[in-house]
Amino acid sequence: MSIEWVGDAWGWFNTGRVSATAAAVSMGAAVSAAGVGIRTLRRSKRDSKSRSRPMVGAELIPDRWARDVVNLIVRNFGPSVARNVRVTFDPPLSDEPDDVGQQSPSLFINRRYAGPIPTLMPGAELRNTYWDFDESTEPPQMVTVTVDCESADTNSRGEPDRYSDVFHLDLRVVKAGTWVESSRAPEAQLQKGVAALNTIAGRLKASKL
Template identity: 30%
Template sequence: MDTENWIAVAAGAVAVVAAVISFVQARHAKAQSQAAVEQVRVARQQLEQAERVHREQNEPYVIVDIQPDAPGSSLLVVAIENIGPTMARDVKVTTDPPLASASGDNLTERLQRGLARTIPMLPPGRRLKYAFDVSSRRFESDLPTAYTFTVEARGPFGDVEPMEYLVDISSWRETLRGERPNAKMEKKLSDMANSLSALTKAYQGANGSAIRAERQASVDRLRRELGGDDSAS
């Protein structure tokens, strides 16, 4: 093979090597580009998740429940409370089916009128209560015991996602509803009164003669004083 042929072969080999290198570099650049795009996508997702977590942690959280007005109380109330960290505004509560009380049409009307109003603001920890029913009357009636409450409100980032609460009070028929806050104190006072009564009876039984004699002496002394007043006049 002459020199020109060798040069041609060498040039062809160089061209092939250059093409291979270019191909490898192109694939590597494409892989780097795809990796960069994936990194941007992951970073964007992480940012969106962080923003969503921050928003959820700083939004108001308004809950609705039906519960006794106080431990041991037979009065049931509808309670609306903001347990979130920020102010809730324009709070609207709807219910399905409409609320009805077994304790009279007047209470039903007041309850429905009160919940129909938009609550302008509900600060963190604020709790509103609306008289709902008397438990004994409720469970003796044919009225519903389950209600679905829907809460809409605005927070510092705009409208809060509507929340739904299914409240069913039928299970309360078989549960203890707690005791009155002063029940323990009342029991202790009653026990003390019984103890004092027992001590009084025991004392009277052991010292009956002395007590009767003392009473008789007091009566005689009073008679003498009254008699002396009459003679003096």
């Protein structure tokens, strides 16, 4: 009897250990799964914000109609509205007149970005002349543009999400570009049309004399 009792006790003990171990393993798996789920949810939330955030960028682009002009473009490339947009330049852009007293294009850039821009819609762009070949003075060849803005999303404290992006612009890269002008291009056809109209206007004027 005593041997049977010991055997039953030993069996009960082993069964209890297995059950307790299984319960602990199950609890650990549940905790681990919950942790993975929370991390996945947070990552999904961050990815969603990254995809929907305003993305305001700055770049130097040659002017479409005036090849000797380079424009500074500040544009909202993102899918949502950018608010309180601040644009700063390093080094600062000098807006002093040149030797002949002509105003620098940088004057108008500094005026535009002197304060925050309340809203910038998706796809909206702000364009300013950055460099003109006819100007006697040039702006910085390399400039760092920092763009700070807010989105409509808020954090856990109810504050709007803020973003800051830095863009290193090199005027030399833009000026080194090359292109081919075709006589069939719309610009060339437009110039021919203007020249023909001027010729007709000149002949009409001469016929009235």
